[in-house]
Amino acid sequence: MKGVQVSDTPMEFLVEYLTRAQEICDGMAHIPAELKDNLGKALELASGLDHYLEGMTSKESEQLAELNAETVSHDWDQAYKDGKTMFCLPKECITGHVEGQTLKMLVRMSKARRVLEVGMFTGYGALSMAEGLPQDGRLVACELEPYLKEFSQPFFDKSPHGKKITVKTGPAMDTLKDLADAGEQFDMVFIDADKNNYINYYNFILDNALLRLDGVICVDNSLFKGRVYLREVEDENAKALRRFNQFVCDDPRVEQVIVPLRDGLSIIRLVPMATASTLQQSPITDDVVFRGVGGASVLGRMRLDGKVAYVTGAGQGIGRGFAHALGEAGAKVAVVDIDEAKAKSVVEELTLKGIRSIPIVADISESEDVQRMVDTVVSTWGTIHIACNNAGINMNSASEDTTLSEWDKTFNVNLRGTFMCCQAAGRVMLKQGYGKIINTASMASLIVPHPQKQLSYNASKAGVVKLTQTLGTEWIDRGVNVNCISPGIVDTPLIHSESLRPLVQRWLSDVPAGRLAQVTDLQAALVYLACDASNYMTGHNLVIEGGQSLW
Numbered sequence: 001m002k003g004v005q006v007s008d009t010p011m012e013f014l015v016e017y018l019t020r021a022q023e024i025c026d027g028m029a030h031i032p033a034e035l036k037d038n039l040g041k042a043l044e045l046a047s048g049l050d051h052y053l054e055g056m057t058s059k060e061s062e063q064l065a066e067l068n069a070e071t072v073s074h075d076w077d078q079a080y081k082d083g084k085t086m087f088c089l090p091k092e093c094i095t096g097h098v099e100g101q102t103l104k105m106l107v108r109m110s111k112a113r114r115v116l117e118v119g120m121f122t123g124y125g126a127l128s129m130a131e132g133l134p135q136d137g138r139l140v141a142c143e144l145e146p147y148l149k150e151f152s153q154p155f156f157d158k159s160p161h162g163k164k165i166t167v168k169t170g171p172a173m174d175t176l177k178d179l180a181d182a183g184e185q186f187d188m189v190f191i192d193a194d195k196n197n198y199i200n201y202y203n204f205i206l207d208n209a210l211l212r213l214d215g216v217i218c219v220d221n222s223l224f225k226g227r228v229y230l231r232e233v234e235d236e237n238a239k240a241l242r243r244f245n246q247f248v249c250d251d252p253r254v255e256q257v258i259v260p261l262r263d264g265l266s267i268i269r270l271v272p273m274a275t276a277s278t279l280q281q282s283p284i285t286d287d288v289v290f291r292g293v294g295g296a297s298v299l300g301r302m303r304l305d306g307k308v309a310y311v312t313g314a315g316q317g318i319g320r321g322f323a324h325a326l327g328e329a330g331a332k333v334a335v336v337d338i339d340e341a342k343a344k345s346v347v348e349e350l351t352l353k354g355i356r357s358i359p360i361v362a363d364i365s366e367s368e369d370v371q372r373m374v375d376t377v378v379s380t381w382g383t384i385h386i387a388c389n390n391a392g393i394n395m396n397s398a399s400e401d402t403t404l405s406e407w408d409k410t411f412n413v414n415l416r417g418t419f420m421c422c423q424a425a426g427r428v429m430l431k432q433g434y435g436k437i438i439n440t441a442s443m444a445s446l447i448v449p450h451p452q453k454q455l456s457y458n459a460s461k462a463g464v465v466k467l468t469q470t471l472g473t474e475w476i477d478r479g480v481n482v483n484c485i486s487p488g489i490v491d492t493p494l495i496h497s498e499s500l501r502p503l504v505q506r507w508l509s510d511v512p513a514g515r516l517a518q519v520t521d522l523q524a525a526l527v528y529l530a531c532d533a534s535n536y537m538t539g540h541n542l543v544i545e546g547g548q549s550l551w
């Protein structure tokens, strides 16, 4: 079998038949020129497609290329004769470059975190999909042949994505039962094992909730060399696939398309909603809890697509994390900072992630700057939906030594500045009857953090909470929610300064969570307060401090 190319897909058979027809024609006299011409054109069309798709598909990784080369050059006949494999495995089993990249793309597009593969062979498809998974993603591959696990493991070990893969050897149905017993669930399943069992795998997966709602099943070889639609077919596997395709097509639980890629790739999506007839027959309560508000799931309601936001103090630390969070959730983001270079650098980061953003330089303690900031956002994107008033400063001094200048500077930014931002953005929002204002307060609004002395900061942040409560109750009936977030001590470059570094150990002993907050610990709270899922929440202070204020 080594090196021999065997037709395996409808297109490869078409090329084979057309080539044979052309050879026959070439050996015969009196063939009409038009027939020869059409045959030539048909052959060119058919034989060019796979090469073109190969060439135009993103290159595979070095590790996949090596795995492919080793798989196709391996002597599988010999492995079978030597008793290493139970079955004689054709090298054509391998998923290959174009399909591998398609699977990887589907993993990325469906944002899958957990993938199940039924039928791994040497792991080309498994590794392709693992490359598309996030760092904490996991892929379970079922494979009958223990020899294939041994074969693939060194390639997985060489790849930075190999650790995501767990291979379970034995009959796939046994593994599926174990996974169901363990309560496992997957976002995407790739079925590519023994064809006569496809329907059993498929039904078991759906009946035992191994696929999450809205999850995707991909099925390989669903065209089975074209034999699923050819008339004269004796092949049992082809008949099994024909029945399988029809069964899935008629199954009200799913939607299906068959993509004529290589030997056919079915993409099957579990439809989240029951059909009208099942709803009528069942005792379920068909309301917004069941269907989702506006048809959107709770996570869907946290999307911010089409929303316009600004974040002050977004050049670094918490504000930078907030700008990324709002952008990742779909909003356009104005990155506001007093430092132009920092604002521009965050805009560059967001642009790299495909997030629309602009830098705005503004000192929020200056009323003209605040108005210019709001005017710039409105003139650029037409309005403001989300105002994230985050900029703040902190100076340390014992209260008996605190100067009025320190007090004024702190209050001018933290409280007066935040008020000016709320007012300027609030005017735009009240006019349109919609807005989300999220102020950054601090755990210092609740407790007196120690041992550092920061009277002005503590008092100004307590003011931010009262400002938030007052605006939150005053504006809610006109569609504007005002809330604030109170972070505990956040691990930003500021706390690594010479003066604060010695305090870190002391602080740590005050935090039940045993660590300081990361900027990323605050992001989901902001998105929640910025989205419509929090429409009934106003004037509140969401405290995220690892439990510190409770001790």
Ligand SMILES: C[S@@+](CC[C@H](N)C(=O)[O-])C[C@H]1O[C@@H](n2cnc3c(N)ncnc32)[C@H](O)[C@@H]1O
Pocket: 089, 093, 094, 095, 096, 118, 119, 120, 121, 122, 123, 124, 125, 126, 142, 143, 144, 145, 148, 170, 171, 172, 173, 192, 193, 194
């Ligand atoms: C077409 S190949 C899979 C190709 C693979 N998905 C890839 O990406 O290259 C089919 C594989 O399914 C395995 N297989 C067949 N019957 C099986 C079963 N009952 N349980 C688990 N694996 C099985 C075979 O040993 C073979 O490795």
